[in-house]
Amino acid sequence: MEARVGIVDYQMGNLRSVQKAIERVGGSAIISSNHSELANVSHLVLPGVGAFGDAMDELNKRDLIVFLRDWALTEKPFLGICLGMQLLFETSDEGGSHAGLGILPGKVARLEPNPLDPTFKIPHMGWNQVESAQPNDPMLSGITGKPYVYFVHSYYVQPASPDVTWLRADYGSPFCAAVRRGNLLATQFHPEKSQRDGLQLIANFLKL
Numbered sequence: 413m414e415a416r417v418g419i420v421d422y423q424m425g426n427l428r429s430v431q432k433a434i435e436r437v438g439g440s441a442i443i444s445s446n447h448s449e450l451a452n453v454s455h456l457v458l459p460g461v462g463a464f465g466d467a468m469d470e471l472n473k474r475d476l477i478v479f480l481r482d483w484a485l486t487e488k489p490f491l492g493i494c495l496g497m498q499l500l501f502e503t504s505d506e507g508g509s510h511a512g513l514g515i516l517p518g519k520v521a522r523l524e525p526n527p528l529d530p531t532f533k534i535p536h537m538g539w540n541q542v543e544s545a546q547p548n549d550p551m552l553s554g555i556t557g558k559p560y561v562y563f564v565h566s567y568y569v570q571p572a573s574p575d576v577t578w579l580r581a582d583y584g585s586p587f588c589a590a591v592r593r594g595n596l597l598a599t600q601f602h603p604e605k606s607q608r609d610g611l612q613l614i615a616n617f618l619k620l
Contacts, residue, residue: 414438414439414440415434415438415439415440415454415455415618415619416439416440416441416442416452416453416454416455417434417439417440417441417442417453417454417455417456417457417618418441418442418444418449418450418452418453418455418456418457419431419434419441419442419443419444419457419459420444420445420450420456420457420458420459420476420480420496421443421444421445422445422460422467422470422471422474422476423470424459424460424461424462424466424467424470424495425459425460425461425462425493425494425495425496426459426461427443427459428443429604429605430457430459430493430604431443432604433603433604433610433611433614434457434614434618436611437611437612437614437615437618438615438618439455439614439618441457445474445476447475447476447479450479451479454488454489455488455489455490455491455617455618455620456480456483456488456489456490456491457490457491457492457493457496458480458490458491458492458493458496458499458500459492459493459494459495459496460492460493460494460495460496460498460499461494461495461564462495463506463507464495464498464499464504464506464507464510464512464520464567465504465506465507465508465510467495467499468499468510468511468512468513471499471513477513480513480515481513481514481515484500484513484515484596487594487595487596488595489595489597489617489618489620490595490596490597491597491598491599491614491617492597492598492599493598493599493602493603493604494564494565494599494600494601494602496598497569497590497591497598497599497600498512498520498567498569498600499512499513500512500513500515500516500591500596500598501513501514501515501516501517501518501519501520501569501571502514502516502517502518502519503519503520504519504520504567505519505520505521505522505567506520506522506566506567515596516571516572516576516591516593516596517571517572517573518569518570518571518572518573518576519569519570519572520567520568520569520570521567521568521570522534522566522567523535523536523565523566523567523568523583523584523587524584524585525584526584526585529584532583532584534566535564535565535566536563536564536565536566536583537563537564538562538563539560539561539562539563540560540561540563540581540582540583540589540601541558541559541560541561541581541582542558542559542561542579542580542581542589542590542601543558543579543580543581544578544579545577545578545579545580546578549578550616551578551592551597551613551616551617552613552616553612553616554612554615554616555609555612555613559606559609560606560609561589561599561601561602561603561606561609561610562601562602562605562606562610563581563583563589563600563601563602564602565600568587568588568600569588569591569600570588571588571591575593576591576592576593577590577591578590578591578592578597579599581600581601587600588600589601595620597617599613
């Protein structure tokens with residue numbers, strides 16, 4: 413059965429690139445902020461680029477906050493991407509203190525400069541390796557070794573429980589690059605921009 417994916421539209425991010433990646437691996441996808449349309453899909457994706465506080469305001473304007481929380485409780489497949497990952501947590505320090513969706517316990521903090529490394533820059537932008545915290549990770553089926561994926565971010569998540577950390581990366585110091593709880597997955601990097609390995613990860617998500 414073909415996965416039918418709903419991409420949450422709240423005017424934050426390049427939604428079409430996510431849609432094209434899903435279609436490329438055999439899924440179908442709609443871009444919508446309409447509750448009734450999104451309620452009828454099999455998989456949900458929350459992408460995002462921009463500021464945390466603005467994103468929460470846009471979700472609130474579209475009355476999507478309760479919908480997203482309720483979806484996460486159903487155990488139906490849910491993928492957060494970049495800012496969409498950060499929004500899953502309780503709070504963020506970006507531009508002050510902002511409340512998030514609170515689906516996962518923890519917070520979002522700014523990457524800290526490394527005074528011993530003059531090449532260290534914020535935002536963290538470009539290709540970096542990730543490593544799974546799980547042996548024989550089924551969500552990395554078809555992906556070998558420690559794949560390179562594409563990041564663009566100045567903030568990162570700090571889960572309250574290490575149990576939800578799925579992938580780790582290193583930029584100045586180790587950080588959580590992706591989280592997973594059951595069928596809820598989220599990546600700080602952009603799988604839709606991460607070429608073959610990113611597309612394989614999306615394909616694996618669609619099989620949930």
